[in-house]
Amino acid sequence: MEFNKNKSIYLQIVDFINEKILTGEFPEGAKIMSVREMAGMIGVNPNTVMRSYTYLQEEDIIYLKRGIGVFVSIHASAKIKKNLKKAFLKNELPAIIKKMKMLNIDIDELNKLLNK
Amino acid sequence: MEFNKNKSIYLQIVDFINEKILTGEFPEGAKIMSVREMAGMIGVNPNTVMRSYTYLQEEDIIYLKRGIGVFVSIHASAKIKKNLKKAFLKNELPAIIKKMKMLNIDIDELNKLLNK
Amino acid sequence: MEFNKNKSIYLQIVDFINEKILTGEFPEGAKIMSVREMAGMIGVNPNTVMRSYTYLQEEDIIYLKRGIGVFVSIHASAKIKKNLKKAFLKNELPAIIKKMKMLNIDIDELNKLLNK
Amino acid sequence: MEFNKNKSIYLQIVDFINEKILTGEFPEGAKIMSVREMAGMIGVNPNTVMRSYTYLQEEDIIYLKRGIGVFVSIHASAKIKKNLKKAFLKNELPAIIKKMKMLNIDIDELNKLLNK
DNA sequence: GTGGTCTAGACCACC
DNA sequence: GTGGTCTAGACCACA
Numbered sequence: 415m416e417f418n419k420n421k422s423i424y425l426q427i428v429d430f431i432n433e434k435i436l437t438g439e440f441p442e443g444a445k446i447m448s449v450r451e452m453a454g455m456i457g458v459n460p461n462t463v464m465r466s467y468t469y470l471q472e473e474d475i476i477y478l479k480r481g482i483g484v485f486v487s488i489h490a491s492a493k494i495k496k497n498l499k500k501a502f503l504k505n506e507l508p509a510i511i512k513k514m515k516m517l518n519i520d521i522d523e524l525n526k527l528l529n530k
Numbered sequence: 531m532e533f534n535k536n537k538s539i540y541l542q543i544v545d546f547i548n549e550k551i552l553t554g555e556f557p558e559g560a561k562i563m564s565v566r567e568m569a570g571m572i573g574v575n576p577n578t579v580m581r582s583y584t585y586l587q588e589e590d591i592i593y594l595k596r597g598i599g600v601f602v603s604i605h606a607s608a609k610i611k612k613n614l615k616k617a618f619l620k621n622e623l624p625a626i627i628k629k630m631k632m633l634n635i636d637i638d639e640l641n642k643l644l645n646k
Numbered sequence: 647m648e649f650n651k652n653k654s655i656y657l658q659i660v661d662f663i664n665e666k667i668l669t670g671e672f673p674e675g676a677k678i679m680s681v682r683e684m685a686g687m688i689g690v691n692p693n694t695v696m697r698s699y700t701y702l703q704e705e706d707i708i709y710l711k712r713g714i715g716v717f718v719s720i721h722a723s724a725k726i727k728k729n730l731k732k733a734f735l736k737n738e739l740p741a742i743i744k745k746m747k748m749l750n751i752d753i754d755e756l757n758k759l760l761n762k
Numbered sequence: 763m764e765f766n767k768n769k770s771i772y773l774q775i776v777d778f779i780n781e782k783i784l785t786g787e788f789p790e791g792a793k794i795m796s797v798r799e800m801a802g803m804i805g806v807n808p809n810t811v812m813r814s815y816t817y818l819q820e821e822d823i824i825y826l827k828r829g830i831g832v833f834v835s836i837h838a839s840a841k842i843k844k845n846l847k848k849a850f851l852k853n854e855l856p857a858i859i860k861k862m863k864m865l866n867i868d869i870d871e872l873n874k875l876l877n878k
Numbered sequence: 879g880t881g882g883t884c885t886a887g888a889c890c891a892c893c
Numbered sequence: 894g895t896g897g898t899c900t901a902g903a904c905c906a907c908a
Contacts, residue, residue: 465898482881577893694908
């Protein structure tokens, strides 16, 4: 797996897992890859994966069972969408708007860009 | 001045100055605040401001005259717009599109959000 | 059965059985559930129940007869009370006192809380 | 510094810092020991201290400033008391009550024990 | 086998 | 100097 240099790896793993859950590749309630499996697959230290898993557990998106494995929470998908939407509206949208105004990009031009 | 934790302070100062130039608050050709003045005003270490100024000088947006002061370049405004547009199209737009798809936000909903 | 995350499951099973014995639900001398029955009932791996039983046997609270079953020891109830009291006075009470001081909870307030 | 074997070190460091804040030894708003200083002082790996600090930052009790240091939050003391009280009422008090009933310890006896 | 913690040591961006 | 991330490797309790 390839990582973006500007974002910490463990957060990119978080994004990766969130995506898998949203696409249904990791279904809610299901057991997913163990720390070591995931680490081996994406070529990263198990500690780093553990950090991602711990983060996701604090967000109630997965839960870890000692000696058993890692499971997707029941309402994980809705939770992820909620989190992403909240972050999008609060952090990213204002920045987009500000930048568009500064660059004199109007909604029509944005529409064209989006359709490409 | 308040800073976003996820972005380095010196880059946020760069954004801050870019904005002042685009809005005309720092007109092209004019002398702007010294490193020390700026540092005092926004409550930051002078070294950090120096780093922002150095960065902006490398981008030809300002220039420093030793012993005299800091000045906005003649074509600063156009240069900034060019840089921002390039970054917007290359880095931010793809991420926006991806996120909008994941969250099922279409162009109409975005339009509504933008108008608020 | 639900388990507290901060304590190991086998010890929670130990507590569970101790309680049954103290309340008389598992009378002294009587045969109690086998490892497999217990495991099925509370939804846990039989190995884990076995660990609890082994622990309780070492404490002379139950004894296992190979091929026959698991039995509550004759003086189990007294033994349990003695163990719990010892642990309570030695480990828990000092922590309670310290925490109450830090939280400015005095004996009167505790009394009120206990009566609820 | 000595650590209890039954609790993870990083959580014991959390307790340690909470206490220092409650007693005023680490005043609100003040800069406290850096990760490395703390690690050296208590004889623990810096990563472990970092874990404690990160935990406390998520609880809004301290905040970390990159390149500058670690600071106690403004309302840290109240926050800590709130957290401890909540945990005490929710987790510990019910267990105490249950255990006291099982051991036939009444409030008078507890009072005597507390006064020792 | 699993999660969970800890150490040792390194590198980076930032102030 | 500071925080922040990552690796490598180890040990433990638990299932």
